[in-house]
Amino acid sequence: MKKIRCLVMSKSDNVATLLEEAKLGDCIDYLDLDMKNQNLFVLENVDQYHKVAIEDIYRNQVIIKYGEVIGKASTIIRKGEWVHVHNLNSIKTTD
Amino acid sequence: MAFQRTDGSIGIRNHVLIMSTVACSNETARRISFVVPKTVFIPNPKGCGQIGEGMEISMRTLVGLACNPNVHSVLLIGLGCESTKSNILVRRIREKTSKRIEVLLIQDEGGVEKTTEKAVILANDLVREMTLENRAECDLSQLLLATNCGGSDATSGLSSNPILGKCSDRLIEIGATVLLGETTELIGTEHILMKRAKNEETRKRLELIIVGLENDLVSLNINFRGVNPGPGNMKGGLSTLEEKALGGISKGGTTTINEVIRYADKPQEKGLIIMDTPGFDIESVTGMVAGGCQICAFTTGRGTPIGNALVPMIKICGNRESIRKMGDHIDFDVSDCISGEQSIEELSEKLYNSLIEVCEGKLTRSEIYGFGEISIYRNSEIWCTHL
Numbered sequence A: 001m002k003k004i005r006c007l008v009m010s011k012s013d014n015v016a017t018l019l020e021e022a023k024l025g026d027c028i029d030y031l032d033l034d035m036k037n038q039n040l041f042v043l044e045n046v047d048q049y050h051k052v053a054i055e056d057i058y059r060n061q062v063i064i065k066y067g068e069v070i071g072k073a074s075t076i077i078r079k080g081e082w083v084h085v086h087n088l089n090s091i092k093t094t095d
Numbered sequence B: 001m002a003f004q005r006t007d008g009s010i011g012i013r014n015h016v017l018i019m020s021t022v023a024c025s026n027e028t029a030r031r032i033s034f035v036v037p038k039t040v041f042i043p044n045p046k047g048c049g050q051i052g053e054g055m056e057i058s059m060r061t062l063v064g065l066a067c068n069p070n071v072h073s074v075l076l077i078g079l080g081c082e083s084t085k086s087n088i089l090v091r092r093i094r095e096k097t098s099k100r101i102e103v104l105l106i107q108d109e110g111g112v113e114k115t116t117e118k119a120v121i122l123a124n125d126l127v128r129e130m131t132l133e134n135r136a137e138c139d140l141s142q143l144l145l146a147t148n149c150g151g152s153d154a155t156s157g158l159s160s161n162p163i164l165g166k167c168s169d170r171l172i173e174i175g176a177t178v179l180l181g182e183t184t185e186l187i188g189t190e191h192i193l194m195k196r197a198k199n200e201e202t203r204k205r206l207e208l209i210i211v212g213l214e215n216d217l218v219s220l221n222i223n224f225r226g227v228n229p230g231p232g233n234m235k236g237g238l239s240t241l242e243e244k245a246l247g248g249i250s251k252g253g254t255t256t257i258n259e260v261i262r263y264a265d266k267p268q269e270k271g272l273i274i275m276d277t278p279g280f281d282i283e284s285v286t287g288m289v290a291g292g293c294q295i296c297a298f299t300t301g302r303g304t305p306i307g308n309a310l311v312p313m314i315k316i317c318g319n320r321e322s323i324r325k326m327g328d329h330i331d332f333d334v335s336d337c338i339s340g341e342q343s344i345e346e347l348s349e350k351l352y353n354s355l356i357e358v359c360e361g362k363l364t365r366s367e368i369y370g371f372g373e374i375s376i377y378r379n380s381e382i383w384c385t386h387l
Helices: B023-035 B052-067 B086-094 B112-131 B156-173 B190-195 B200-219 B231-235 B241-252 B281-290 B320-329 B344-359 B365-369
Strands: A003-007 A015-018 A027-031 A037-041 A051-053 A062-065 A068-073 B015-020 B039-042 B071-078 B101-105 B144-149 B177-180 B257-261 B271-275 B295-300 B313-317
Touching (some): A068 B241, B023 B112, B052 B086, B052 B281, B144 B241, B144 B281, B156 B295, B177 B241, B295 B344, B313 B365
Antiparallel strands (some): A003 A015, A027 A037, A062 A068
16 A cells, blocks of 8 residues: 655644645555654545645634645545545635 | 945845946947956846836836945946936935946947947956955845745645745844745735734735735736636645745745835845735846845746846755756755655755855856846836727
């Protein structure tokens, strides 16, 4: 089983950014808030440089990357799911 | 080791600058610089037919370029009837620096050939003086780093910008100054930047330039949704405007924003400074160099070969494919951070050392190519609009 490398830009992030393409069932590992190794399984195919949820996220919960809010979840997102324009809305460019 | 200037600033290069005050004298000035190879030439695409704020921005930028600490001395070549009056330029430069400034006006000297003859003698004299200067131990806290990103892609926000950001933090820690600009690229992060403002005045100025610009764009019916991030950005993994802009501002580091200044103004504070500049790279860097930056760190994903006439521009790229295809102008490869071979910390340490080497005299690729792009931002003009 292939280990996929990813970047978690800050300790408070709830998404990881993949450094390589991942297929359903691949495992990604990252360091958590306490600098401990964590891993999770990817629940669908995700392209290189795209994001994956590293914890369950509720509808309307903020998505955090670089330690800052990058938008809000438009639906419930499970740990391991792809996070992109289909389930993540900008707060800035919404009416 | 750098060139200590009498006003306390330090230069990491020692240029004899031949600057044209107006487009009409460009070719004469260019020819003079060609005959005296150890000079640097900056042409002026305008210098006349400018009014109001556009004229003031031009003047301020020309003054700033002449005053830049990397400049040893200046030979101004003008025509004589231009709006950019050389006596006003010289007066404004003199208010800020005691370096040698010479002026020749083609109409006063009596034509191209007489001006060229006199100018070559003057320029050679300046070069002789310049070569007598030596580097000495200097205070690095006198350094001002210009930052810029151009040709960005998905790797920019994941590697080159965060890595440069760590260097920015480190420079600020030792008392130096870092400039962050390109106001269009700050839209989406104003709430974050405003929280980091040193005081209420700085906070208000941040809001003024970023939200002000956004409102201007909206009133012109330019809507961001679906446009920024664009389809290419989204395909590359960027989902929202906030995410894209956050990737960009990370190159300025994480410290307090101490001041917000106009295009081509000199900062009064140290540390992290925001300069209001356009998104167009060459104009943005020119503004920062006019503000006193002696060195520029430029992150790119897709690559761009530009340089600057007065300051070394270090190109930083995290896209291994770009480097493989067209890496001849890239100075610092951070793609190891994407491949996992090195960490962001390790690479930022190396980048910092590389920056110091460039300060001490190591040439960047764009300097070796002799590329010296300069472009002064112009406010919109009013002519030719009615047909």
